[in-house]
Amino acid sequence: MRTLLILLLAFLSGCASTPALRGTGDLGIVIERASGRVAIVDTSAHSILARVDGLGDLSHASAVFSRDGRYAYVFGRDGGLTKVDLLLARIDRRVIQAGNSIGGAISQDGRLVVAQNYTPGGIKVFDAATLELLSEVPTGSKVVGLADLAGQRFGYALFDTGEIWLTDLTDPRHPRTRKFKAGQQPYDGLVTPNGRHYLAGLFGEDGIALLDTWQPEAGAKKILENYGKGEEKLPVFKMPHLRGWAVAGNRAYLPAIGRHEVLVVDTATWQEVGRIPVKGQPVFVMARPDGRQVWVNFAFPDNGWVQVIDTHTGQLVQTLQPGKAILHMEFTPRSEEVWLSARDDNTVSIYDTASFARKTTLAAESPSGIFFTSRAHRTGF
Amino acid sequence: MRTLLILLLAFLSGCASTPALRGTGDLGIVIERASGRVAIVDTSAHSILARVDGLGDLSHASAVFSRDGRYAYVFGRDGGLTKVDLLLARIDRRVIQAGNSIGGAISQDGRLVVAQNYTPGGIKVFDAATLELLSEVPTGSKVVGLADLAGQRFGYALFDTGEIWLTDLTDPRHPRTRKFKAGQQPYDGLVTPNGRHYLAGLFGEDGIALLDTWQPEAGAKKILENYGKGEEKLPVFKMPHLRGWAVAGNRAYLPAIGRHEVLVVDTATWQEVGRIPVKGQPVFVMARPDGRQVWVNFAFPDNGWVQVIDTHTGQLVQTLQPGKAILHMEFTPRSEEVWLSARDDNTVSIYDTASFARKTTLAAESPSGIFFTSRAHRTGF
Numbered sequence: 218m219r220t221l222l223i224l225l226l227a228f229l230s231g232c233a234s235t236p237a238l239r240g241t242g243d244l245g246i247v248i249e250r251a252s253g254r255v256a257i258v259d260t261s262a263h264s265i266l267a268r269v270d271g272l273g274d275l276s277h278a279s280a281v282f283s284r285d286g287r288y289a290y291v292f293g294r295d296g297g298l299t300k301v302d303l304l305l306a307r308i309d310r311r312v313i314q315a316g317n318s319i320g321g322a323i324s325q326d327g328r329l330v331v332a333q334n335y336t337p338g339g340i341k342v343f344d345a346a347t348l349e350l351l352s353e354v355p356t357g358s359k360v361v362g363l364a365d366l367a368g369q370r371f372g373y374a375l376f377d378t379g380e381i382w383l384t385d386l387t388d389p390r391h392p393r394t395r396k397f398k399a400g401q402q403p404y405d406g407l408v409t410p411n412g413r414h415y416l417a418g419l420f421g422e423d424g425i426a427l428l429d430t431w432q433p434e435a436g437a438k439k440i441l442e443n444y445g446k447g448e449e450k451l452p453v454f455k456m457p458h459l460r461g462w463a464v465a466g467n468r469a470y471l472p473a474i475g476r477h478e479v480l481v482v483d484t485a486t487w488q489e490v491g492r493i494p495v496k497g498q499p500v501f502v503m504a505r506p507d508g509r510q511v512w513v514n515f516a517f518p519d520n521g522w523v524q525v526i527d528t529h530t531g532q533l534v535q536t537l538q539p540g541k542a543i544l545h546m547e548f549t550p551r552s553e554e555v556w557l558s559a560r561d562d563n564t565v566s567i568y569d570t571a572s573f574a575r576k577t578t579l580a581a582e583s584p585s586g587i588f589f590t591s592r593a594h595r596t597g598f
Numbered sequence: 599m600r601t602l603l604i605l606l607l608a609f610l611s612g613c614a615s616t617p618a619l620r621g622t623g624d625l626g627i628v629i630e631r632a633s634g635r636v637a638i639v640d641t642s643a644h645s646i647l648a649r650v651d652g653l654g655d656l657s658h659a660s661a662v663f664s665r666d667g668r669y670a671y672v673f674g675r676d677g678g679l680t681k682v683d684l685l686l687a688r689i690d691r692r693v694i695q696a697g698n699s700i701g702g703a704i705s706q707d708g709r710l711v712v713a714q715n716y717t718p719g720g721i722k723v724f725d726a727a728t729l730e731l732l733s734e735v736p737t738g739s740k741v742v743g744l745a746d747l748a749g750q751r752f753g754y755a756l757f758d759t760g761e762i763w764l765t766d767l768t769d770p771r772h773p774r775t776r777k778f779k780a781g782q783q784p785y786d787g788l789v790t791p792n793g794r795h796y797l798a799g800l801f802g803e804d805g806i807a808l809l810d811t812w813q814p815e816a817g818a819k820k821i822l823e824n825y826g827k828g829e830e831k832l833p834v835f836k837m838p839h840l841r842g843w844a845v846a847g848n849r850a851y852l853p854a855i856g857r858h859e860v861l862v863v864d865t866a867t868w869q870e871v872g873r874i875p876v877k878g879q880p881v882f883v884m885a886r887p888d889g890r891q892v893w894v895n896f897a898f899p900d901n902g903w904v905q906v907i908d909t910h911t912g913q914l915v916q917t918l919q920p921g922k923a924i925l926h927m928e929f930t931p932r933s934e935e936v937w938l939s940a941r942d943d944n945t946v947s948i949y950d951t952a953s954f955a956r957k958t959t960l961a962a963e964s965p966s967g968i969f970f971t972s973r974a975h976r977t978g979f
Binding site for chain 2: 235236238239240241242243244260261282283284285286287288303304305325326327367368411412413431432465466467485507508509529550551552553571590591593594595596
């Protein structure tokens with residue numbers, strides 16, 4: 218009898234510890250960069266649900282999500298790839314996949330996670346369920362700007378050899394790669410929201426390389442030849458993140474490099490059509506999902522400011538001071554709120570994007586990247 | 599001792615029946631219109647997980663989702679509004695809110711569900727958590743084309759009085775409404791994917807009414823004045839659904855009314871720029887989320903066909919016969935697959951959008967609408 222009771226109690230305690238059922242559409246993570254930890258957040262309740270430790274070096278970390286929204290794949294600077302279970306609030310799997318990594322992406326069908334590496338270079342392809350290594354593509358170069366594309370393809374740029382590569386992982390153990398001449402020292406890349414155009418910023422020359430992935434056979438061409446390092450007059454405190462580039466309607470909003478300006482580009486012609494003066498050197502220039510606003514943060518010493526451009530009027534409509542060292546911004550998918558991390562204030566602030574009122578502030582240790590599960594449903598994130 | 603055992607066993611059975619934890623990002627529902635039932639589907643596993651009965655008259659039913667992806671709100675023709683728990687596979691709450699209803703929408707923040715009604719007309723506003731009635735806006739007219747907009751607003755059109763109304767539900771118990779002259783007998787409406795333009799098709803005259811919700815004070819204007827009922831040469835077997843309108847890049851693809859054509863419209867000027875001949879009278883003309891393809895189904899007697907337009911070349915690239923009476927199509931959010939319901943074959947077919955291969959077929963009773971939880975993260979759905 219006693220044994221039976223103990224058994225039953227053991228069962229019961231297992232039962233009691235099962236987390237409550239919940240949807241995953243309003244979950245996300247905040248990287249606590251100094252602590253090797255992520256905070257799991259609830260964007261409906263404006264709360265931190267749990268923390269998960271043991272993710273290694275999370276400086277410059279980024280994340281993608283499984284298509285069911287349950288798992289985050291976190292790419293650490295130290296080459297760690299960690300699959301975090303957001304419902305059980307624990308590490309599901311973790312591998313050290315390279316010596317020095319700066320991010321990754323997830324395939325269109327959600328079955329493959331791909332990491333881009335500085336050291337030893339190349340990309341590595343993992344089974345999203347098990348993190349088993351399926352294949353790798355050596356590049357002989359640092360890889361930057363990895364982005365997922367339609368057809369189980371991935372685009373990325375090679376810093377040392379000046380190329381854009383497109384790798385097709387339809388057969389994930391046998392990657393097929395096409396290579397395109399891009400220009401001197403691509404330092405980051407992105408894909409437009411519709412997944413069509415892959416762009417790589419060039420560090421070694423002025424301009425940006427553009428590849429139309431709907432017709433890659435046409436090759437990459439150079440656009441915005443006055444964009445880049447060449448003509449800068451100001452010291453560059455922090456290279457802008459291209460991944461944050463805002464495309465709203467038929468305009469792209471780009472951080473000028475070294476200048477206190479946001480460039481406005483027509484996405485039909487890829488010609489510059491305007492410049493908007495801002496408070497500092499822009500780092501992230503991000504469109505609200507509906508395209509009505511563009512939010513901008515800045516490099517040191519202006520990294521306590523955030524400015525908002527109304528894309529309808531082309532005017533600055535708001536200047537905010539959300540905290541010290543604003544490192545990242547993430548919009549809720551239907552645009553009503555934006556979350557901002559203030560690293561040196563140890564806070565994450567949530568703003569209403571219509572009234573610009575601060576709704577609440579959450580405590581987080583040196584927060585950097587903020588990533589919501591709605592990214593699972595978007596291309597090039 | 600016996601009591602304790604019974605208690606423990608009761609606990610255990612409760613425990614055992616708790617469904618396994620899972621993410622909700624890859625869930626959806628298929629309306630089984632003849633059975634008053636929805637099938638809960640898993641878009642990763644290509645499977646039907648469960649069925650939920652008791653939803654009343656589901657002819658012409660539609661659905662929206664809670665922002666966490668856990669609940670579907672199903673609007674039935676009989677005025678029933680049913681909140682379905684996708685994780686527990688059961689009805690969470692259900693109200694009969696009108697005599698005759700044709701759909702609804704969910705607010706930007708996910709807290710309000712709004713139903714549009716034929717009888718007695720007007721819209722009703724419900725708390726998304728409890729389905730408590732918070733307010734209503736009487737219209738003295740059938741309401742059509744309800745769509746959610748930024749700022750807790752909703753746009754809709756009045757069939758009998760020829761107006762477009764914008765209702766602001768920032769204070770959900772005290773709606774504030776602005777009214778705009780639209781034209782004769784608007785019969786359906788939609789909002790463009792960025793949430794900016796509200797369009798209402800007119801039945802009583804040629805043309806479409808367009809309202810820029812970023813500057814509604816400018817009023818509605820008439821566009822496409824050769825579009826509509828006036829010049830039709832063919833009998834109209836089924837009015838097209840405007841809600842399916844495809845906007846891809848700077849082009850909108852519209853079903854011609856009564857003609858075997860898809861109209862191509864420039865969304866900068868709202869002028870017609872082309873027509874693409876198709877196999878029958880189009881009903882749904884839907885863009886793949888990445889905008890690369892537009893899929894078209896047809897009215898009787900051509901409702902066994904589906905055609906695909908490549909938006910890059912403007913050409914038809916595929917003609918398929920997925921089954922008898924194709925009523926609806928739903929794309930996975932990253933575009934790799936489309937699900938098609940074949941009412942008279944009692945099947946749902948899943949196609950690869952790149953190869954056009956049929957991946958699998960699921961059995962469903964008279965399936966009509968298919969809705970995936972990724973809609974929770976989009977505006978105007």
